[in-house]
Amino acid sequence: MYRTKIIGAGSIGNHLANASRALGWKVDICDVDPAALDRTRNDIYPARYGAWDEEIGLYEAGQAPKGVYDLIFIGTPPDTHMDLALAAVEEGPRAILVEKPICGPDLMGAQTLMTQAAAKNVAGFVGYDHVVGSACLRAGEQIAAGIHGRVETLDVEIREHWGGIFGAHPWLEGPHDSYLGFWKRGGGAAGEHSHGFNMWQHLAHILDAGRVVEVTATLDYVQDGRVDYDRLCLANLRTEKGLTGRVVQDVVTRPPKKYARVQGDAGFVEWHCGYRSGADAVVWAKHDEDIQEEVFTKTRPDDFILEMQHIEAALKPGAPVSPISLARGLDTMLVIAATHKSAALGRSIGIDYTRGYVPEALVG
Template sequence: MNTKVKIIGAGSIGNHLTHGCRQQDWEVTLCDTDAAALQRTRNEIYPARYGQWDAAIRLAHPDETVGENFDAIFIGTPPDTHINIALEELSQNPPKLLLIEKPLCPPALTGCVRLYELAKQKNVQVLVGYNHTLTPNTLLAEQWLQAGSLGNILTIHAQIREHWQGIFNAHPWISGPEDTYLGHTERGGGALGEHSHGLAIWQHFARLSGHGRVTEVSAMLDMVEARGAHYDRLAQLHLRTESGLVGLLIQDVITEPADKQLRLQGENGYLDWYINLKPGMDAVRLRLVGQPEQQQTFSKTRPDDFQPEIAHIDTLLAHPEQTSPISLAYGMETMLVIAAAIRSHQTGKLVRIDYDQPYGYDALS
């Protein structure tokens, strides 16, 4: 039986997810409340990116899909709409799986607990779209880390530093950050939200290396207020985990050319992970003391970034008992660290996260 998917939001990410699903020959309905966005998808975005329009894709207003059943629903709208849309979908005709694009929500964290509880009640697996956690370079880095040759990991340094002009190039109907959530940190934009792939991959490798969750955050943000926008263009976070590991995370929307990498520094050497080490090429590099450097590269196109995520979803639909490295619980942890970073910047103090407290601002001190 063919997999039936509804994708909500016909912007850049909605088109990427639609194309990824069609590569699996899934039945796709792409929804948007804006008829102009659907026409832009049909006539401009999709043909320009992928060669031609795919007539098998159904374009619809969300109201046209009420009462229909879908195996999976993907939410690719602005972050400040994610939770309400997700709650509505779970309350009506819940799918088997729900994917929410990153970041999960604004840093106020409103509705996260309700979403978690409702997903559990409805037995729906919810994911957050940190797709770089699933790409081939990440899988190889995991293998090299788990081989144990690095010894104990002493620190982790990650940075996702990329000027966001590329985002505006992919959304030519947007004139600048002030026109959308991107220019508003409190709506889930700015460097903290938009480039939170960096934080998510930092947390991923902290977990895999046995260092657990982030428990302390000390942050400095470079805030910009202009033309109605108010956002962090640079975020520097010092992080401490449950094991005591201390590391660094940097995210910004000003660096050109982009610099996207992570280093795991071990007792016996280091492992480097790269997105776009060169254009169209991800990579992993391992250097052990006294041994030649190992490097493996992975050629890719931009659509290739989403294929592992779609394949992962296919696996989860067939085997819902499996766990996921992009689970809702992990996405909520990422948002909690973002909330802690904002509080740290505002107060000028280190902020602690207590996971024994109820999820939300009560967990921050």
């Protein structure tokens, strides 16, 4: 049984706590705001999961034990992640999980975290849970089987109005009231919906296409004196082995559209999130053959339970590289940073991974 500390008593922190308890782990939740802890006990957790779990410990920040946890999860705003993650590594857990995006586009602290985690032998994960969901795993199997033939392009869209986010955080008045309304803090479409970039990179790895090395982007920013965020992010990507495709992310589309498509010369494979209410799906076909689909029923808590099960498996000796590893999450952060730089300069931006997770890795 793992002993787990969750930093942040917001929506994500509650999901992580419930998922951890579903696996029988011991859980403590910490937050700087006593009101957030009260909301967790009296509102969020019982409303979502039926009742408060008295086995969960609640601590104001700084009062929780240190150095006794197997896992430390960080579910706070992105502009607080790095300091908390570095402090978590110093406690010496087996692993840390940082929610997405892992930091702001300035990449402040990113390489330091990578270096320190390796030095302390602490495994790192980033919360891109879509890529470890049942539908994505099945899509990966179909892609690996070569249903599509020779890959020609890869498209991913994560387009969703962020009303759902504010519905899960009713204490926020709107985007101006949190990091969400500020792209430099990790908000906006490029940061908050960066599942799209991460999914594209994940599928590119399955296709053996390598990492993203070039980004050409157009972003539609909202700047009204109270907020500064991108509501629409359009990015063309190219990998080390020449695969090209696009990612579209926005915070305006409703109903949501979340899908990925691998198009080949012999057919296609698609992943769909929210294919219908309470279900994801994989859709595929070879040219001139009937379209097939496989539907995966799920709930929102299931997403996090699968993520916890994945982390548990990934920590076993001999486990393969995790698609939500710290390195993969930081690769995604480089693409997010390159996207903003490309939009600002109006030209393509290269990524030089030999320079590390630093602004100097963005070339052009």
